[in-house]
Amino acid sequence: MKTMKRALAVSTAIVASGTLATADQMPPETSLSGLEYELIGRGDIYSYGSLDSYNQAPMLDALVESGALPPVNERLPAEPIIFKSGAMVDGIGEYGGVFRHVIGGRPEGWNWMAGQHQGWGGINMAMQECLVRQGPRWQVKAEEQTGPLPNLAQSWTWNVDSTELTVNLMQGVKWSDGDDFDVEDVRFWYEDNVQDENVASRMAKDSFGAANFEVIDDYTFKFVFQSPQAETIVENLAYIQGCPGPSHILKDAHPTYNSDATYDSYTQALPNDVVPPVVLGAWVPVVHRPDELVIMRRNPYYFKVDEAGNQLPYFNEMHFRLSTWGDRTAQAVAGTGDFSNMEDPGNYVEALKQSQDENSPVRANFGPRVLSWRLMLNLDPASAEDDTDRAMRDLFRETDFRLALSHALDRDAIGQALARGPFAYPYVAGFSTGSPYYDAGSSDFQPFDQDRANALLDGLGATDTDGDGVRNLPGGGENIVITVLHDGGANADRKQAEAVASQLEEVGIRMNLRSLDQTTMDTNRTSGQYQALFARLPVILPTREVCETFPAGANCPFFNRGGNRLPFEAELASAYDAFVASSDAAEQAELAKQMQRLMTENAYYIGTVQIPAALLVNKRIRNAHPGTPVFMYEWAEDSVIRERLWTPAAEQEEEVLPGTVAEY
Numbered sequence: 001m002k003t004m005k006r007a008l009a010v011s012t013a014i015v016a017s018g019t020l021a022t023a024d025q026m027p028p029e030t031s032l033s034g035l036e037y038e039l040i041g042r043g044d045i046y047s048y049g050s051l052d053s054y055n056q057a058p059m060l061d062a063l064v065e066s067g068a069l070p071p072v073n074e075r076l077p078a079e080p081i082i083f084k085s086g087a088m089v090d091g092i093g094e095y096g097g098v099f100r101h102v103i104g105g106r107p108e109g110w111n112w113m114a115g116q117h118q119g120w121g122g123i124n125m126a127m128q129e130c131l132v133r134q135g136p137r138w139q140v141k142a143e144e145q146t147g148p149l150p151n152l153a154q155s156w157t158w159n160v161d162s163t164e165l166t167v168n169l170m171q172g173v174k175w176s177d178g179d180d181f182d183v184e185d186v187r188f189w190y191e192d193n194v195q196d197e198n199v200a201s202r203m204a205k206d207s208f209g210a211a212n213f214e215v216i217d218d219y220t221f222k223f224v225f226q227s228p229q230a231e232t233i234v235e236n237l238a239y240i241q242g243c244p245g246p247s248h249i250l251k252d253a254h255p256t257y258n259s260d261a262t263y264d265s266y267t268q269a270l271p272n273d274v275v276p277p278v279v280l281g282a283w284v285p286v287v288h289r290p291d292e293l294v295i296m297r298r299n300p301y302y303f304k305v306d307e308a309g310n311q312l313p314y315f316n317e318m319h320f321r322l323s324t325w326g327d328r329t330a331q332a333v334a335g336t337g338d339f340s341n342m343e344d345p346g347n348y349v350e351a352l353k354q355s356q357d358e359n360s361p362v363r364a365n366f367g368p369r370v371l372s373w374r375l376m377l378n379l380d381p382a383s384a385e386d387d388t389d390r391a392m393r394d395l396f397r398e399t400d401f402r403l404a405l406s407h408a409l410d411r412d413a414i415g416q417a418l419a420r421g422p423f424a425y426p427y428v429a430g431f432s433t434g435s436p437y438y439d440a441g442s443s444d445f446q447p448f449d450q451d452r453a454n455a456l457l458d459g460l461g462a463t464d465t466d467g468d469g470v471r472n473l474p475g476g477g478e479n480i481v482i483t484v485l486h487d488g489g490a491n492a493d494r495k496q497a498e499a500v501a502s503q504l505e506e507v508g509i510r511m512n513l514r515s516l517d518q519t520t521m522d523t524n525r526t527s528g529q530y531q532a533l534f535a536r537l538p539v540i541l542p543t544r545e546v547c548e549t550f551p552a553g554a555n556c557p558f559f560n561r562g563g564n565r566l567p568f569e570a571e572l573a574s575a576y577d578a579f580v581a582s583s584d585a586a587e588q589a590e591l592a593k594q595m596q597r598l599m600t601e602n603a604y605y606i607g608t609v610q611i612p613a614a615l616l617v618n619k620r621i622r623n624a625h626p627g628t629p630v631f632m633y634e635w636a637e638d639s640v641i642r643e644r645l646w647t648p649a650a651e652q653e654e655e656v657l658p659g660t661v662a663e664y
Contacts, residue, residue, distance in 0.1 A: 037627030039141035077172030093646025104325030110270035110277035115200035135638030188247035207553035235543035276662035314646035335361030345419035368434030402603035406446035427607035437592035488515030
């Protein structure tokens with residue numbers, strides 16, 4: 001193995017047990033966030049109610065006159081969601097025009113309940129509506145942060161001992177084909193998708209408190225839990241987990257209701273080349289040209305309005321150019337795209353330089369560090385492919401092995417390789433620094449120290465027994481070669497994976513990097529089908545995509561699905577369960593500190609760096625709040641509330657499909 005050492009002096013202490021003590025503190029952090037904004041009340045953003053009259057986009061007038069569509073008041077619920085003008089930066093908007101996106105993803109399919117994504121970058125959120133909403137919470141003042149905002153679930157109540165959650169749905173919401181949305185859609189989502197272990201639902205089986213589902217009436221249902229829960233658990237009913245699909249379309253494709261169907265055929269029941277799918281969202285995909293474009297048109301049955309009674313959204317059309325994630329930023333900076341989460345640090349310096357020009361068509365705002373990357377070792381020995389793989393996973397389960405890998409990483413060098421300047425900050429595990437639950441004092445930092453890494457590996461008996469420069473499994477076994485999957489289309493992921501491989505080789509650990517496309521990566525990650533995996537997976541809240549990070553159920557986390565938990569993992573599970581069962585903010589904060597300590601001191605996974613992201617929005621777009629974070633309670637596509645964005649008529653882009661709506 002190589003003996004080269006980078007310059008970093010760190011003291012090493014050996015305790016009686018032979019384990020190397022690691023009680024280092026996180027280094028000082030400098031924030032790049034310049035966001036300042038006034039926080040408001042929950043009810044200041046939107047409420048439910050009825051208005052004297054309603055208006056529709058002029059393009060729908062002819063369809064109503066011809067009888068192709070019912071009048072707008074018949075398409076809306078009795079009490080639609082009403083967005084308040086006071087919370088809009090630029091007020092009530094004008095109808096028409098195009099909102100332009102550029103993304104690097106490709107639609108996998110339209111069956112999101114079976115885990116399929118629609119290309120990310122905002123298509124998912126434009127199609128889906130979920131039971132509750134998280135994104136706009138960034139604007140809510142602290143004293144009113146009492147849980148998620150309502151959405152399809154208009155209200156909910158708990159019984160006295162917090163074991164039953166009764167949910168009242170909006171009445172009169174319709175799918176984009178005019179079919180009624182009701183409890184059957186929610187029951188089908190939960191019982192036949194979430195709780196069916198054969199479906200790759202975004203919410204894993206039993207991860208929602210192993211609740212039973214009870215139908216009360218067409219618009220009321222109940223979750224019955226095995227133990228007391230807290231309001232926090234309701235956050236799981238937001239995007240990307242709590243979004244029902246059209247049961248009237250999908251039940252016939254599900255094996256429970258169709259003996260000729262399989263779970264594979266169910267997953268593929270709504271292929272990406274068949275449009276339009278039936279949705280609840282503000283826009284409906286009507287054109288999909290593979291590797292080129294997705295065009296979405298307004299949903300004439302959308303259930304939200306502004307205070308003047310104008311049915312939302314304001315934009316008639318939404319485009320998603322299917323390019324690369326790097327091109328998303330380039331197009332936004334150039335003014336040929338309207339919106340970008342600038343997440344590729346390789347673009348930061350040049351993009352910032354261009355956006356600061358007074359003639360730039362785009363505004364750029366940096367937020368806190370919310371993007372973080374990690375190397376996840378599969379800790380489940382039961383799913384190993386062979387004896388060697390099983391021996392590797394047994395080694396992965398040794399805390400000292402994971403700590404050794406963490407100490408072997410020069411995170412400063414990795415960060416500078418991504419972007420020169422002050423953007424990157426070390427990340428080891430647990431909550432990102434941009435999380436409201438992050439606590440530096442509860443974070444155990446493993447600084448770059450090859451001596452410490454080598455001593456830990458030697459102590460495990462993982463020495464180089466055959467002299468080829470690669471350490472062997474304890475007892476003189478095979479070379480330690482870790483097969484690591486990564487997204488080959490994500491430049492930041494690829495660069496970091498290569499850097500990690502190079503640095504680990506210096507302490508005698510070899511990585512075999514395998515580049516996959518994004519869709520295959522998603523499938524392997526959520527199914528636990530890998531030996532190791534490197535990916536960007538931010539940890540901001542303990543209630544969002546919990547199986548990526550926490551032992552929140554029998555099949556969580558994805559990197560230890562078999563339920564063979566490590567001793568500290570059981571303690572982490574107890575802290576997590578207590579967190580979601582608590583309604584006391586101070587108690588939750590202390591439990592989050594406990595989770596942070598357990599994840600970092602045990603190197604639950606091996607983090608590399610964390611960086612801020614910037615939100616780029618074209619200056620012609622109105623109602624884009626300048627304080628919107630790229631990621632906080634949710635990604636910016638939800639946080640910016642796209643259904644209320646608009647552009648003055650004189651600045652609107654020409655529509656490709658004027659006057660059309662989805663036809664079924």
